[in-house]
Amino acid sequence: MLEQLIQYDKELFLFLNNLGTARWDGFWLFMTNKWSSIPLYVFLAFLTYKAFGLKRLLLTLVAIAVLILVTDQLANFFKYGVQRLRPCHDPELNGLMRLVKSSCGGKFGYFSAHAANSFAVAIFFTTLLRTNYKYLGAFLMVWASVVAYSRIYIGVHFPLDVLTGMIIGTFLGGLFLQLFLKAVAKYDR
Numbered sequence: 001m002l003e004q005l006i007q008y009d010k011e012l013f014l015f016l017n018n019l020g021t022a023r024w025d026g027f028w029l030f031m032t033n034k035w036s037s038i039p040l041y042v043f044l045a046f047l048t049y050k051a052f053g054l055k056r057l058l059l060t061l062v063a064i065a066v067l068i069l070v071t072d073q074l075a076n077f078f079k080y081g082v083q084r085l086r087p088c089h090d091p092e093l094n095g096l097m098r099l100v101k102s103s104c105g106g107k108f109g110y111f112s113a114h115a116a117n118s119f120a121v122a123i124f125f126t127t128l129l130r131t132n133y134k135y136l137g138a139f140l141m142v143w144a145s146v147v148a149y150s151r152i153y154i155g156v157h158f159p160l161d162v163l164t165g166m167i168i169g170t171f172l173g174g175l176f177l178q179l180f181l182k183a184v185a186k187y188d189r
Contacts, residue, residue, distance in 0.1 A: 009160045013087055016152050016159065017097050024153075025100050032101075032114065032150035040143065044125050051132040059184060060128070064121065067176040071120050071169060075113035084110035088155050100154040112157045115148035115165030116172070123173030124180075144169075 020028070030036050049057040087093050088104035122144035126137035148166055151157035157165075 005160075009158045010087075010090075010093065013152060013158045014093065014096055016149075017087070017155055020098050020100065020153050028150045028153040029100060031146050032154055034114070037118075037143075037147070041121075044121075044129075047129055047133060047136070048125075051129060056184065059187070060180070063176060063180045063183075064124065067120055067124065067172060068117055070176075071116045071172055072113050074168065074172075075111055075116055075165070078111050079106065079108040082110045083108050084158075084161070086156050087158055097155050099156075101156065105156050109157050110161050110164065111168060112148065112151050112161045112165035114151050115144075115157075115162045116169035118144040118147040119166045119169030120173035120176070121169075123170050124177045127174070127177050128180075 045057060045061065048060050052060075085107065086104055086109035087097055088099045089107050122137075122140035126140050129136055144166075148162045151162055152159060
């Protein structure tokens, strides 16, 4: 059953990855680049400052830094524990897929840290700022989904890698927000 699931995952990857065209490659390379999200992070910091002030902003920045650190380390733990080859390192897919990046990245890819981090940040800020900024959550979920899909488009993750990253990121984003709110409540007393 697991082998059949992996085969379906490879077939879905090939379908989605081969939908890409050279015309869109630049956009997806931009979306997958970790530095392209910095303006969004600065904007989220500004909104947090505007909603809660400097003290809460500084605490939020620490929480987000720890959240991303934990998400990255968990992804590395799984990548080296599961040792699932990235599509671009899978000899079965050689010549069948589009590798849009100039390099493939590490040998293993389960699960996508990009997907996990983008969803963790999106869930954290969606919930933190929902009473102050009504439509921010929808924007952040679209952004996180685009970042997650970019990993399939450029050829470095299978759909299950991305889906797992989305689920783990959603869980960790919610967990860290709850821990953050408890810590802030104690700190504000």
